[in-house]
Amino acid sequence: MPSERQTKRDFVAEHVRSIPRSGIRDFFDIVQSMDNVVSLGIGEPGFVTPWHIREAAIFALERGKTGYTSNFGLLKLRRAICAYLKENYHVEYDPNAEVLVTVGVSEALDIALRAIVNPGDEVLYHEPCYVSYHPSVVLTHGIGKAIRTRPENKFALTAEDIAASTTPRTKAIVLNFPSNPTGATLTREDVEKIARVCVDNDLLVITDEIYSELTYSGQHTSIAALPGMKERTIFLHGFSKAFAMTGFRIGYACAPAALTEAMLRVHQYSMLCASIISQEAALEALQKGLDDMATMREQYRLRRNFIVKSFNEIGLPCHMPNGAFYAFPSVRETGLTSREFAVQLLEQQRVAVVPGDAFGPGGEGHVRASYSGPMSDMEKAAERIAQFVKGLK
Amino acid sequence: MSIVMDPLLKLLEEHALRTPVDLAKMLNLPAEEVQRRIKQYEDDKVILGYKAVINDDKVDTDLVKAVIEVKIQPEREGGFDRIAKRIAKFDEVTSLFLMSGGYDLLIFVEGHSLRQVAQFVAEKLATLDGVTSTSTHFMLKTYKEQGVMMDGPDDYERLKISP
Numbered sequence: 388m389p390s391e392r393q394t395k396r397d398f399v400a401e402h403v404r405s406i407p408r409s410g411i412r413d414f415f416d417i418v419q420s421m422d423n424v425v426s427l428g429i430g431e432p433g434f435v436t437p438w439h440i441r442e443a444a445i446f447a448l449e450r451g452k453t454g455y456t457s458n459f460g461l462l463k464l465r466r467a468i469c470a471y472l473k474e475n476y477h478v479e480y481d482p483n484a485e486v487l488v489t490v491g492v493s494e495a496l497d498i499a500l501r502a503i504v505n506p507g508d509e510v511l512y513h514e515p516c517y518v519s520y521h522p523s524v525v526l527t528h529g530i531g532k533a534i535r536t537r538p539e540n541k542f543a544l545t546a547e548d549i550a551a552s553t554t555p556r557t558k559a560i561v562l563n564f565p566s567n568p569t570g571a572t573l574t575r576e577d578v579e580k581i582a583r584v585c586v587d588n589d590l591l592v593i594t595d596e597i598y599s600e601l602t603y604s605g606q607h608t609s610i611a612a613l614p615g616m617k618e619r620t621i622f623l624h625g626f627s628k629a630f631a632m633t634g635f636r637i638g639y640a641c642a643p644a645a646l647t648e649a650m651l652r653v654h655q656y657s658m659l660c661a662s663i664i665s666q667e668a669a670l671e672a673l674q675k676g677l678d679d680m681a682t683m684r685e686q687y688r689l690r691r692n693f694i695v696k697s698f699n700e701i702g703l704p705c706h707m708p709n710g711a712f713y714a715f716p717s718v719r720e721t722g723l724t725s726r727e728f729a730v731q732l733l734e735q736q737r738v739a740v741v742p743g744d745a746f747g748p749g750g751e752g753h754v755r756a757s758y759s760g761p762m763s764d765m766e767k768a769a770e771r772i773a774q775f776v777k778g779l780k
Numbered sequence: 781m782s783i784v785m786d787p788l789l790k791l792l793e794e795h796a797l798r799t800p801v802d803l804a805k806m807l808n809l810p811a812e813e814v815q816r817r818i819k820q821y822e823d824d825k826v827i828l829g830y831k832a833v834i835n836d837d838k839v840d841t842d843l844v845k846a847v848i849e850v851k852i853q854p855e856r857e858g859g860f861d862r863i864a865k866r867i868a869k870f871d872e873v874t875s876l877f878l879m880s881g882g883y884d885l886l887i888f889v890e891g892h893s894l895r896q897v898a899q900f901v902a903e904k905l906a907t908l909d910g911v912t913s914t915s916t917h918f919m920l921k922t923y924k925e926q927g928v929m930m931d932g933p934d935d936y937e938r939l940k941i942s943p
Contacts, residue, residue, distance in 0.1 A: 415941040428941040518943045567943075689787060693806040739940060763795065766802065 406522045410745030414729065418739045425768045426739040426760070427694075430567065432631035432712070433760035434686075436668070437679040440630060443671035444664045452663050458655040460488020460639070461666045467673040468639055476599075478612040478622065484644040487651055488669075490661045492597045492625040492638035495650075496561075497523055498657070499593050499621045499640055502649035504529035508558035513544045514747030515715075517567045517595070521747075529558070535749045538717065541706050542569035546580035550588070559591040562610065565598035568746045568755035569715045570708020575608040582613045592620045597638070598711040600629035600680060603688050605709070611641070618643055621650075628711070629680050630672040637665040687712050690758040690765050697769035698756070701776050712759040715743065719752045721779050729754055735778070736771035788817055789826070794927075796830040833928050837921075845890050845919040846897050848905070849883040851912045860884060863910045872900045883915070894918070 397404070411428075418424055435441075459465060465482035473479050480486055489495040496519065504510060506528035512520045514533040524531035534552050536542040549560060562581070565572045573581070585592050592610055599607045611620040625638025638661075640650055672680075691708065698705035698716040705716035718728040725742035732738050741757075743750030758765060791803055800818065804811040821827040836843055850867075854860050860878055864885060868876045875888040887905075891897035897916070906914050922930050 409943070411941055411943050415939075418940045424940060426940040429938060430942040431938070685787070689791070689806040692808045693802065696805040741941065745943075762791070762806070766798075 402525055402528060406525055409518055411518060411741060414739075414741065414745070417730070418733065421733070421737060424733070424737045424739050425764050425771065427756040427758070427764070427768055428739040428741045429757045429759055430713075431633040431759065432628060432683065433764075434631040434683055436631045436635070437672075437676055439679075440632065440668050440671050440676055444635075444668040447664050447667035452667060454663065456488075456660045456663050456666060458651055458660055459486065460661060461663070461670070464488055464666050464670045464673075465639075467670055468641070471673050472622075472624075472641065476596075476607075476609045476612055476622075478609060478617060478641075480622075480641045481644070485641055485647050487640045487647055487654060488661050488666060489625075489638045489640055489654065490658050491627065491636045492595060492623050493519065494636075494654070494658060494661075495623045495625070495638050495640040496520075496593070496595060497526075498650040498653040499623065499642075500524060500527045500529070500559075501653045502646065503559060503591060503621075505558070507556065509554060509556045511549065511552055511557060511560040511590075513548075513562070513566075515542070515568055515743060515750035515753070516747055517563060518746065520561050520563070524561075530556070532557070533747060533749075536569065536571065537749070538704075538706060538715075538753075541708075542566065542571035542715070543573055543577055544571075544581065545577070546584040549581060549584050553584075553588045553590070557588065557590060559593055560585065561593045561595065563595040563597075565602060565607070565708075565710020567598065567711055568713045568741070568743065568750065570711045570713045572602055572605070572607065572708075572710040574605065578608045578610050579613060582610055582616050585610075585619065586615055590619070592616065593623065594620060595623045597623070597625050598628050599624065601684055601687060601712060602710045603684075603691070607710070621646055626669050626672050629683075630669075630676050631683065632665075632668065632672065635662070635665040635668055637661055637669045686762075687759065690760075690762055693762065694756060694758045694765045694769060697765075697773070701769070701773045703772075703776065712757055714756045714758060715750075715753050716756065717753050721776065723779075725751055725754055732772065732775050736775045738768050738771045738775070786817075788814065789821065792818070792827065792830075833926050835922075835925075835930055837930065842892055843890055844892070844894050844897050845888065847917045847919065848887040848889060848901060849915040849917075850885040850887060850905070851914075852884045853910045853912050854884075855910065863908065866908065867905065870900070870904060872897070872904075883913075 465486040468486055469480050469482045500523050504527040508529045509532050510524045510529050511532050511534055513536050521531040532552055534548045536544055594610050610616050611622040621640055621642040623640050626632040695705050695707050695714050703716040703718055705714050725744045729740050729742040740754040743753030791798055800811045800814040804814045852860055852863055872889045872891055873887055874890050877886045879886050889897055901914055901916050
């Protein structure tokens with residue numbers, strides 16, 4: 388009897404089935420099963436959210452802030468965001484119509500793509516990159532086209548590479564600088580050249596600047612601030628990395644009114660609004676959290692210096708990343724693939740790094756080592772990795 | 781640059797056994813410069829010493845620790861200094877602080893038994909000229925010492941791998 392009722396259909400949508408299982412997830416399962424692992428695989432800050440920000444969240448709960456907010460997000464938060472961006476990114480948005488508070492930059496990216504991609508539109512992105520860019524494009528029935536970035540120029544993206552990948556079907560490009568997993572940043576000159584090619588090809592830019600405060604030397608330049616760019620840019624940012632608020636799930640998208648309105652149409656029906664508690668906390672972060680943020684950045688800098696130099700001493704060439712909190716050393720010299728290196732390192736020395744190919748084919752031959760954790764973890768990891776590599780020779 | 785802000789001091793404070801080579805890597809300085817600065821700090825008594833933080837619960841010892849609040853009659857010349865320095869000289873005293881509030885000096889003492897600590901208070905401390913009262917509190921359990929948690933890490937475990 389039961390066999391008559393079994394479905395003959397695959398209920399899962401084809402485009403969803405086509406999204407490969409994350410290369411990180413299965414590695415995660417292996418790591419979880421082991422004890423005493425020093426993990427350099429953490430894609431979030433090694434700090435707890437500063438106390439005053441947590442306190443703002445608690446206080447909001449105490450005051451009974453538990454209802455929905457405007458779809459756009461609390462106006463006072465949007466005002467604070469605009470002031471922050473004007474002061475630090477030199478781009479002005481209208482808090483009433485050009486800012487949308489979202490459930491993390493993850494949601495902002497999703498609604499940006501869903502708002503602008505027609506089936507068959509091409510969306511460019513640079514890889515190795517954060518795991519969700521390509522799948523997010525697939526979910527919109529668009530076509531994601533990767534542009535390879537390379538260690539030879541520290542994984543920067545060039546205008547020439549963009550021009551070479553652009554076709555008449557190209558609608559938009561997703562930028563992420565400072566970049567996960569490479570830590571690459573762009574100079575003002577780089578950004579200006581990229582802006583020119585986007586204007587020449589009439590492309591929309593979606594810029595994910597979540598790591599922008601974590602720039603170690605030189606000034607971060609936002610493409611949205613360049614002449615002619617605001618009208619064609621969706622600026623994404625949040626609080627997760629700079630203020631150690633990953634679990635709060637709070638971010639924002641800024642764009643000219645028409646684009647913001649389009650994103651709102653998706654957001655109002657899918658999320659409705661971001662958590663009011665997280666919004667209150669985010670406001671506190673912008674108003675009083677900048678010193679804490681600077682302190683965390685200086686801590687990351689010291690950790691970065693140590694781990695990157697250690698990699699080079701050990702014989703794993705690693706460029707000094709100028710942003711985010713990831714080092715991306717090459718493991719080619721060992722003769723192992725990224726995955727082999729990561730698995731063997733974990734099994735033999737209980738250090739977890741993420742195989743570079745989890746971030747795209749351009750990551751093969753590298754591993755991503757996060758230096759967001761405590762310095763003592765960096766010291767332990769460096770020692771153990773040195774042992775491991777010595778054992779391979 | 782104010783001495784308080786030198787990241788080198790913070791790094792040594794966290795873990796005094798960090799080598800000049802490792803510190804140099806972290807600070808992006810030559811190792812000789814790091815060594816020079818450390819020596820300077822030691823000479824200037826900015827760095828007063830290096831001590832291991834021992835977990836007494838794990839060591840088989842009958843060490844008894846107490847905290848004593850002491851009220852002093854300050855002297856005309858020198859205020860609390862003379863008597864504070866005198867008390868500090870006792871071997872039993874591990875730390876001594878001048879405090880604001882309901883008492884004057886806070887003393888941390890160590891002895892091999894409750895009796896020894898009590899004897900110190902009764903015979904050496906309370907009898908001092910200028911000491912007007914003492915209040916002794918015995919330490920029962922250490923949860924955190926010099927920034928180090930005695931137990932293992934918290935229950936909250938961050939995800940070990942995240943994108």
